[in-house]
Amino acid sequence: xxxxxxxxxxxxxxxxxxxxxxxxxxxxxxxxxxxxxxxxxxxxxxxxxxxxxxxxxxxxxxxxxxxxxxxxxxxxxxxxxxxxxxxxxxxxxxxxxxxxxxxxxxxxxxxxxxxxxxxxx
Numbered sequence: 001x002x003x004x005x006x007x008x009x010x011x012x013x014x015x016x017x018x019x020x021x022x023x024x025x026x027x028x029x030x031x032x033x034x035x036x037x038x039x040x041x042x043x044x045x046x047x048x049x050x051x052x053x054x055x056x057x058x059x060x061x062x063x064x065x066x067x068x069x070x071x072x073x074x075x076x077x078x079x080x081x082x083x084x085x086x087x088x089x090x091x092x093x094x095x096x097x098x099x100x101x102x103x104x105x106x107x108x109x110x111x112x113x114x115x116x117x118x119x120x121x
Contacts, residue, residue: 002028004035010042011119017049025062033068036075043119044079047109048088073099080115081106 002024003015012035020028036042062069079102081092089106096104107115 002031004028004031006035007045010039011044012036012039012042013045013047015047015049016051022060025059029062029069033072036072039075042076044076045112045115045119046079046081046092047112048081048083048085049109051083051085051088070099073102076102078102078119079104080119082109082112082115083107084109 001015001017002020005013005015007013012032014032079096081089081104083089083092083106089108092106093104096102105115105118107118
């Protein structure tokens, strides 16, 4: 499951759980684009509830859309990632280096309030 919710003018919340296949990945990326329309200097809260590696097909879809994802991520200045597994938090921070101008900070899932406060500052 991959859910994208627009929260106000400049924020989207994303919740991910379970395993994504290629169809789910297409839908998720399309939803990210549509829900982020018009955002400038935005923020994102990414909640990883139950991570499972996506299918090979889903990874292929994601790689095929990298140019559009780079354009999309330019709309955002900050992203807070909630994840209980340390390796997911580390991977998120490393991934953030791929997007110039996007600052990513990670938190455990029970630190949601702190993450939301950081997004507002």
